[in-house]
Amino acid sequence: MHKSRLGALIIDCQTDDLQREAQFWSAAMGAASEAPEAQQNPRYVRLEGSAGEVPVLLQVVDHPSRVHLDIETDNIKAEVERLESIGAEVVERLERWTVMQAPSGHRFCVIGVGRPGFEEHANVWA
Amino acid sequence: MHKSRLGALIIDCQTDDLQREAQFWSAAMGAASEAPEAQQNPRYVRLEGSAGEVPVLLQVVDHPSRVHLDIETDNIKAEVERLESIGAEVVERLERWTVMQAPSGHRFCVIGVGRPGFEEHANVWA
Numbered sequence: 001m002h003k004s005r006l007g008a009l010i011i012d013c014q015t016d017d018l019q020r021e022a023q024f025w026s027a028a029m030g031a032a033s034e035a036p037e038a039q040q041n042p043r044y045v046r047l048e049g050s051a052g053e054v055p056v057l058l059q060v061v062d063h064p065s066r067v068h069l070d071i072e073t074d075n076i077k078a079e080v081e082r083l084e085s086i087g088a089e090v091v092e093r094l095e096r097w098t099v100m101q102a103p104s105g106h107r108f109c110v111i112g113v114g115r116p117g118f119e120e121h122a123n124v125w126a
Numbered sequence: 127m128h129k130s131r132l133g134a135l136i137i138d139c140q141t142d143d144l145q146r147e148a149q150f151w152s153a154a155m156g157a158a159s160e161a162p163e164a165q166q167n168p169r170y171v172r173l174e175g176s177a178g179e180v181p182v183l184l185q186v187v188d189h190p191s192r193v194h195l196d197i198e199t200d201n202i203k204a205e206v207e208r209l210e211s212i213g214a215e216v217v218e219r220l221e222r223w224t225v226m227q228a229p230s231g232h233r234f235c236v237i238g239v240g241r242p243g244f245e246e247h248a249n250v251w252a
Contacts, residue, residue, distance in 0.1 A: 006155055006179070009135060009195070013230045021230040027212045028197065028228070029132055030249030050247055053132070054180055058230075065231045067193040069135070071154065086153045102154070104139045104147040104184075105191045121176055123156030 003122035004079045007072025007111055009054055012061040018045055022058050029056065055115055069108045070097075072115055072122075079110050082125055129248035130205045133198025133237055135180055138187040144171055148184050155182065181241055195234045196223075198241055200248075205236050208251055 013021045022045040026033040031047035043060040073079035080090060080098050091099040097111040139147045148171040152159040157173035169186040199205035206216060206224050217225040223237040 004156070006175075006182070009180075011230065011232060013232075015230060021228075024213050024229045028209055028214070028234075030130070030251075049132075052178055054135075056132070067195065067232060069193065083154055087150050088154070102147075103150045104137065104141060106137060106139075106193060108154075125156075 001124060001126055002073060002075035002078040002082075003118070003124050004071050004073035004082075004110075005118065005122040006054055007070040007113075007115055009056045010068050010070060010109075011056065011058045012063070012066050012068060013058055014061055014063065014065045018043070018058060018060050022047070025056070025058060031056065033058075052117060068106070070111045071108060072111050072113050072118065074113055074118070074122075076110050076112065078125070083110065127250060127252055128199060128201035128204040128208075129244070129250050130197050130199035130208075130236075131244065131248040132180055133196040133239075133241055135182045136194050136196060136235075137182065137184045138189070138192050138194060139184055140187055140189065140191045144169070144184060144186050148173070151182070151184060157182065159184075178243060194232070196237045197234060198237050198239050198244065198248075200239055200244070202236050202238065204251070209236065 015021050022033040026047055031049050034046045045058045047056045049056060076098060083100055087103040088100045091101050097109045099109055101107050141147050148159045152173055157175050160172045171184045173182045175182060202224060209226055213229040214226045217227050223235045225235055227233050
């Protein structure tokens with residue numbers, strides 16, 4: 001038995017200035033962006049959303065800009081196998097997450113639990 | 127004074143079978159998809175998420191598949207002007223929503239209020 005749910009919404013930015021992109025998205029969504037000095041990794045900025053709301057992050061990428069979803073789970077291996085069984089394909093296995101592609105062509109990532117409320121609200125898979 | 131917030135997450139699918147794409151995303155996210163006969167418009171499928179969670183919809187599109195965000199507001203005109211003032215551009219004004227492009231290059235839509243809890247949780251703009 002394992003659990004999963006929508007974990008985050010990632011705004012992938014092909015940019016040389018992530019802070020500039022974050023400034024817009026922060027103002028657009030009325031969400032404070034995490035101060036640069038608080039960031040452990042300069043390739044990411046987290047927008048502080050409302051409690052319980054899906055987290056929105058910005059990420060620097062080398063491919064064209066897009067938006068992707070993360071699915072969070074307490075068992076990445078089992079969740080990747082479940083998603084393969086319903087038609088998704090593994091694109092790349094990284095140390096902390098796995099990149100997959102849906103039958104619809106959209107790429108998404110399977111990540112570890114990172115969002116409050118996972119135990120109560122995640123889907124349970126037998 | 128008007129209000130806005132993140133309104134929905136749209137999985138744009140360049141597909142000839144939206145039900146097939148919806149079947150995957152519904153299973154992936156553990157969210158029932160709205161039955162086809164309940165749909166007023168066959169170009170959309172709504173996934174039934176948890177209460178309070180941002181709604182996820184699938185949409186048939188003619189352009190390449192992607193994911194985009196909707197910002198919901200009680201005043202589309204004022205919200206579009208606010209977003210223009212922070213750097214977004216209008217791509218297309220439609221009858222019920224406006225398509226905009228962020229400085230980061232991402233397209234998003236400004237739509238009317240459609241999600242429960244708007245009055246309590248939306249951002250207020252003076």
